[in-house]
Amino acid sequence: MPTPKKSSSTSRSTKTSSKGGGTAAAKKTAAKGSSSKPKSAAPKSAPAAPAAKEEKAEKPAGGPPKDKNIVMKPPIVVKDLATKMGLKPFQLVHQLMEMNVFAALTQAIEEDVAVKVCEANGFKFEVEKREKGAGQVHAPEKVVEPPKPEPIKEEDLQTRPPVITFMGHVDHGKTSLLDAIRQSNVTEGEAGGITQHIGAYQIERKGQKITFLDTPGHEAFTAMRARGANATDIAILVVAADDGVMPTTKEAISHVKAAGVQLMVAVNKCDLPAANPDKVKGQLQEHEVSVEDYGGDIISCDVSATKGTGLENLIENMLLQSEVLELKASYKGHARGVIIEGQSEVGRGNTATVLVQSGVLKVGDAMLVGPLYGRVKALINDRGERVKEAGPSMPVKVLGLDGAPVPGEEFTVMRNEKEARSVAEERASKERVGKLEKGSVVTLENLFARTAKDQKKILKMVLKADVQGSLEAVKDSLLKIDSDKIEVDFVHAGIGPVTENDILLAKASDAIVVGFNTKTDGSAASASKREEVQIKLYSIIYELIDQVKDAMAGLLDPEEREAHLGKAVVKQVFKLSKFPVAGCLVDSGRIERKARARVLRGKTPIYDGGIHTLKRFQDDASEVKAGLECGIRLGDFNDYEVNDVIECYTLEKVAQSL
Numbered sequence: 001m002p003t004p005k006k007s008s009s010t011s012r013s014t015k016t017s018s019k020g021g022g023t024a025a026a027k028k029t030a031a032k033g034s035s036s037k038p039k040s041a042a043p044k045s046a047p048a049a050p051a052a053k054e055e056k057a058e059k060p061a062g063g064p065p066k067d068k069n070i071v072m073k074p075p076i077v078v079k080d081l082a083t084k085m086g087l088k089p090f091q092l093v094h095q096l097m098e099m100n101v102f103a104a105l106t107q108a109i110e111e112d113v114a115v116k117v118c119e120a121n122g123f124k125f126e127v128e129k130r131e132k133g134a135g136q137v138h139a140p141e142k143v144v145e146p147p148k149p150e151p152i153k154e155e156d157l158q159t160r161p162p163v164i165t166f167m168g169h170v171d172h173g174k175t176s177l178l179d180a181i182r183q184s185n186v187t188e189g190e191a192g193g194i195t196q197h198i199g200a201y202q203i204e205r206k207g208q209k210i211t212f213l214d215t216p217g218h219e220a221f222t223a224m225r226a227r228g229a230n231a232t233d234i235a236i237l238v239v240a241a242d243d244g245v246m247p248t249t250k251e252a253i254s255h256v257k258a259a260g261v262q263l264m265v266a267v268n269k270c271d272l273p274a275a276n277p278d279k280v281k282g283q284l285q286e287h288e289v290s291v292e293d294y295g296g297d298i299i300s301c302d303v304s305a306t307k308g309t310g311l312e313n314l315i316e317n318m319l320l321q322s323e324v325l326e327l328k329a330s331y332k333g334h335a336r337g338v339i340i341e342g343q344s345e346v347g348r349g350n351t352a353t354v355l356v357q358s359g360v361l362k363v364g365d366a367m368l369v370g371p372l373y374g375r376v377k378a379l380i381n382d383r384g385e386r387v388k389e390a391g392p393s394m395p396v397k398v399l400g401l402d403g404a405p406v407p408g409e410e411f412t413v414m415r416n417e418k419e420a421r422s423v424a425e426e427r428a429s430k431e432r433v434g435k436l437e438k439g440s441v442v443t444l445e446n447l448f449a450r451t452a453k454d455q456k457k458i459l460k461m462v463l464k465a466d467v468q469g470s471l472e473a474v475k476d477s478l479l480k481i482d483s484d485k486i487e488v489d490f491v492h493a494g495i496g497p498v499t500e501n502d503i504l505l506a507k508a509s510d511a512i513v514v515g516f517n518t519k520t521d522g523s524a525a526s527a528s529k530r531e532e533v534q535i536k537l538y539s540i541i542y543e544l545i546d547q548v549k550d551a552m553a554g555l556l557d558p559e560e561r562e563a564h565l566g567k568a569v570v571k572q573v574f575k576l577s578k579f580p581v582a583g584c585l586v587d588s589g590r591i592e593r594k595a596r597a598r599v600l601r602g603k604t605p606i607y608d609g610g611i612h613t614l615k616r617f618q619d620d621a622s623e624v625k626a627g628l629e630c631g632i633r634l635g636d637f638n639d640y641e642v643n644d645v646i647e648c649y650t651l652e653k654v655a656q657s658l
């Protein structure tokens with residue numbers, strides 16, 4: 001395989017990663033000395049249709065629209081509509097929010113809303129009429145959604161505090177920074193007043209508030225995003241000045257970029273003698289995080305969490321950045337927002353820390369969260385005080401729900417408890433029969449089906465490899481595939497096994513997961529099942545490339561996939577006839593007579609085929625389970641040795657989905 005030239009791979013990956021969205025890039029508006037607002041915020045100030053006219057010329061940040069007409073069949077799912085408009089799904093979610101329509105990525109919106117939001121982005125929306133009787137056997141499933149709230153009035157929109165999350169490598173000081181900033185906000189006389197932990201807190205500086213999510217790490221961040229919630233406005237990448245950019249730092253960068261969230265850098269531990277902030281910034285530059293000192297536009301602050309130095313500057317810059325983002329929300333009407341944490345607490349029952357994103361949450365409100373509901377019995381702020389209400393960006397703990405909700409789930413306030421209960425119950429029963437809408441599964445087929453005809457498709461990929469060299473080689477080869485129909489965008493490319501995080505990132509970004517010369521760790525396997533994200537592992541580079549090429553050409557045939565049944569170890573060989581029998585002990589799973597088997601000597605397969613006979617003592621058996629002995633004769637194989645491993649598997653036909 002060709003060794004990739006460093007320069008070419010870097011420049012190409014820069015190019016591709018900025019496509020299919022470009023939000024992160026667009027949002028990297030210099031905070032200092034620049035009043036130009038980020039492109040992605042364009043439709044925000046003109047959410048309603050009439051005012052949107054002047055905005056028409058302004059293209060959405062997510063790549064130029066190819067087709068001015070958008071035609072879709074209902075249900076009009078947010079994610080699909082975003083794809084058609086060339087927007088990142090969260091951008092559309094944001095725009096919808098500004099129109100006071102709160103829909104998760106996988107939820108459907110009304111036709112008139114689609115018309116409005118399309119218009120605001122310079123598109124004309126049309127519903128594709130189904131032909132009479134064509135295919136449609138059932139009535140379209142009713143989406144269990146609360147009634148639409150009254151539209152937000154422009155005059156109700158006010159600046160809201162930014163919501164900030166710290167991310168970075170373990171031990172680089174995320175928790176210390178959160179604590180130090182919080183400590184610095186405690187005024188005299190209320191010392192000790194910060195013992196309460198509600199998963200988020202707010203500070204105030206010069207009359208301006210900042211909200212911090214106390215769930216450091218991109219795991220929580222991406223897990224929430226995989227459920228369709230983007231609670232964070234600004235992600236602060238914490239890098240220890242003595243340690244520099246580490247694997248998790250890189251991962252965090254990918255996660256933030258994939259989310260299109262504004263990035264800031266805090267170079268921590270600057271008090272240490274070994275601290276080298278400049279080196280850190282150089283390393284960040286190599287990972288496409290270009291900080292101001294290096295001519296970029298990402299704010300970076302040198303700090304020390306333990307000494308408290310640089311914290312005020314960091315906070316000031318947060319406020320500055322937040323000003324640039326022009327974060328607004330309505331301070332009127334029923335509250336909507338997102339769950340940060342859910343718990344069952346002794347003495348309190350089910351509690352949920354929520355972040356209000358719009359409207360005002362009040363004690364006594366009828367709250368709806370997924371299949372849960374309840375009357376808000378009490379609201380507790382981050383200081384442990386009872387409060388009567390919470391407005392936008394304010395985190396509060398809610399008492400009174402009938403269960404503990406999942407982080408990332410959205411909540412709404414309904415007109416009354418009865419309404420909340422009926423929607424909750426409907427959702428719960430749907431969930432029971434497994435019909436609740438999950439995020440759609442990304443496969444190459446639906447990728448093709450979902451994108452407009454003449455629009456270039458973007459195949460998003462989380463790529464993991466064993467070593468840097470092979471990672472670069474695979475990346476380079478994939479980027480070299482010449483196709484005018486599709487192009488690869490690496491949401492994340494890193495070294496090591498495929499982890500649960502990779503799955504969540506893929507889920508949140510509509511990406512596929514590809515591993516080269518690597519494996520999946522335990523939790524990744526179950527996450528992949530749960531989240532319905534497929535992992536493809538390869539050990540031969542041209543196989544990987546060929547499959548991606550085939551996929552790009554739309555030539556994927558149903559594939560046969562191995563389902564591992566069990567394995568047996570050869571303990572003794574009986575040379576009874578021309579075809580000897582292997583006396584085996586089933587080591588794990590089971591051996592099935594009708595399944596296929598493969599003989600492994602060491603790691604080398606030396607036979608692969610059917611099973612001729614399977615015996616328990618003298619009797620034929622259809623299957624033999626782990627812990628039992630059996631005699632195995634495989635097709636025409638006659639060369640068993642003690643300690644050979646016989647792997648038993650079946651072949652399942654699965655649609656290729658790369």
Ligand code: GDP
Pocket residue numbers: 168169170171172173174175176177216268269270271272303304305306307
């Ligand atoms: P996290 O894993 O990113 O949350 O890191 P922690 O906040 O738990 O910090 C890890 C370790 O680094 C702890 O022992 C902290 O005391 C130490 N630490 C954090 N910030 C600083 C700092 O600014 N200077 C020094 N010298 N040590 C720090």
Ligand code: MG
Pocket residue numbers: 174175176216
């Ligand atoms: Mg920590």
